Amino acid sequence: MKQILLYTFLATLILLLPRQSTxxxxxxxxxxxxxxxxxxxxxxxxxxxxxxxxxGTNSGASTGFGNVDGVMHDQDAASALCASDLTLAxxxxxxxxxxxxxxxxxxxxxxxxxxxxxxPAPATMNLVLNLDGQ
Numbered sequence: 001m002k003q004i005l006l007y008t009f010l011a012t013l014i015l016l017l018p019r020q021s022t023x024x025x026x027x028x029x030x031x032x033x034x035x036x037x038x039x040x041x042x043x044x045x046x047x048x049x050x051x052x053x054x055x056g057t058n059s060g061a062s063t064g065f066g067n068v069d070g071v072m073h074d075q076d077a078a079s080a081l082c083a084s085d086l087t088l089a090x091x092x093x094x095x096x097x098x099x100x101x102x103x104x105x106x107x108x109x110x111x112x113x114x115x116x117x118x119x120p121a122p123a124t125m126n127l128v129l130n131l132d133g134q
Contacts, residue, residue: 027085027092029085031086033070039058041057041059045064051067053069062074101118104122106123113133
């Protein structure tokens with residue numbers, strides 16, 4: 001009987017303990033099916049490229065793509081929905097409060113731990129950058 005009470009107590013304690021929150025990617029909706037997309041402007045490919053997924057733009061044209069395992073969407077209903085879903089994901093990410101502020105020079109064996117990063121300008125990466133999700 002004591003053992004059953006002990007197990008019940010431990011199970012209840014585990015359920016009531018605060019859990020560590022882990023980062024979640026924003027919901028991308030239909031944008032998750034695209035490997036290359038531009039909300040504003042054309043997309044152009046030069047040379048030989050093999051893409052797996054949809055390619056498109058909500059304004060402009062997609063040119064130079066010959067080997068795409070997906071559908072080309074230029075200014076159609078799918079690209080309009082993708083642009084809308086992409087805006088929702090961007091707004092969610094933009095509202096997230098950063099917790100780390102590394103400089104613009106990344107790499108050279110540097111390790112970035114789990115968190116939300118804010119880099120103040122275009123970044124440059126040199127050699128190895130380790131991402132540790134802990």
